[in-house]
Amino acid sequence: MTTDPAALLAAVEGLRTTAAGVRLPLELDGVDRARTTQRELVQQLDDYVLPRLRSLDAPLLAVVGGSTGAGKSTIVNSVVGENVTATGVIRPTTRASVLVHHEEDTRWFTDKRVLPELARIAGQSVQDDPGSVRLVTSDVLPSGLALLDAPDIDSVVQANRSLSKQLLSAADLWLFVTTAARYADAVPWDLLREASERGTSVAIVLNRVPPEALEQIRLHLATMLKEQGLGQAPIFTINEVDLDQGRIPARDIERLRGWLSSLASDARARSVVIRRTLTGTLGSLAERAGGLVAAGQAQAVARTELEKGPRAAYQDALAGVEAGINDGSLLRGEVLARWQELVGTGEFLRSVEAGIGRLRDRIGAWFTGKQVTSEPLGEALQTGAAALITSHGQVASSTAARGWKTAPGGRELMDAHPELTRASPGFAEDVERLIRDWQHDIFDMVREEAGSRRSTARYLAFGVNGLGVLLMVVVFSMTAGLTGGEIAIAGGSAVLAQRLLEAVFGDQAVRSMAVKARESLIARVEALYDDERARFDRALEEVPVDPAAISQLEAAATTVETSR
Incomplete structure (x- = not known):
């Protein structure tokens, strides 16, 4: 033991x-055992x-x-010379543990x-429940020693088994009671092995x-104890005898009583x-910690x-939206059709090559004479962009x-939050609002x-909405994602929109x-995806893990080891 008890404490x-x-x-492999280790460690320290x-x-x-x-209870009653704890092969499942001590203690x-x-609970109180310990004084039991009758270590009730192990971990001395018929049972030996360690x-x-079987059984038991590192543990044998008022006769219990x-x-x-x-318990703390x-x-x-999983998924989604915006793929199908309705045939496109000056004379007819507006094109662009953003978000x-369903600890989170699968x-309304x-x-x-x-003719010819739609076309103007005739048409559309x-x-x-328009759209999409990803973050908040606490535990275990 240490020479500085205060530091060790x-x-x-x-x-x-x-x-x-x-x-x-998180429900990882082996976590149940780890939680048990934690509970038992804290309980034994307390x-x-x-x-x-x-x-x-x-x-x-x-x-x-x-x-x-x-x-067990018969042994306790016999040692103290009176019936202080209930006996019987089948014991009540709601029974307080009994602690017998001298009045001076x-x-x-x-x-x-x-x-x-x-x-x-004092004396013979009727408040007898497994979450309590009943204190009984005895003049027979000498001062300086207390006996605690624990529940069965193999009880059919899990709470009783857990309490029994907790009480054994609080002992200065484990007094294990077994019989000639059951001394080789596995459950007691698991605990005895732990005691040895x-x-x-x-x-x-x-x-x-x-x-007639005393010597043979005693020798076998002693051999088993030695194999588990408990060769020095004293063995007290009690013959099969008739009980006197529920207690073992004094002559048969005297050796154990005298030793205690x-x-x-x-x-x-x-x-x-x-x-x-x-000392043994202190020595086990570092390994258990x-x-x-x-x-x-x-x-x-x-x-x-x-x-990482949701972050990567939504980062990929944002990258997909950026690619869809930058590669010109939004200028397909419906958008191209609405664009052609707006600007007319290829003759209109060819007029651009002759110079923007001659084109100005036709702009008024574009928006007035033909009675064609930019609204259908704007709606088509909005619909295409919304579909792109919605699809990648979903x-x-x-x-x-x-990813969570297959990741360690993730399946239970998904079971608790099935809404995260979509x-x-x-979301669709949020995307539409974003585009607007x-x-x-x-x-x-x-x-x-x-x-x-x-106030200029050029501005008035297009108006705010018309110019805005043209700017949207320019934003979606790159053509890396198009093939064949689409490249020529979409490319020409982009050139025309930009020149106008x-x-x-x-x-x-x-x-x-x-x-600026492209950056604004990407920023809005990123914020929307961040909000969607935050649902996963909120689910993770329900399973907090503090790496700092783990490091502190490691340091604390080292301090105990050096202090003892």
């Missing part, structure tokens, strides 16, 4: 705080390590544990020094042994048992990957959802750029407006 307190602060919300470090002179707590029907157990989660002090009570009494009366012997268990650190790190990695949500309910708002941006840009030109705009604003202004 502070280190263990830090370990307890950091261990409780680690979160393991129930045993911290109380014992704070009070090394407190009474030795011997927890009596074993399988159903092994005779009452102060050590009435407060929450040990087992702080369990309520205290942690250096816990253990004593074995071999109950109901037929006299001598342990209680000998401060040095008691200290050896206490320090052996405490290390397992929790590894589980926490796996959670952090998995959560990072879950964050693909992004579907892709992100599929775009949000109002963007178009208004373009109209405002045209008005601002026009300035004093608003240049006739009003000049070439530099047109280029500047086109860049």
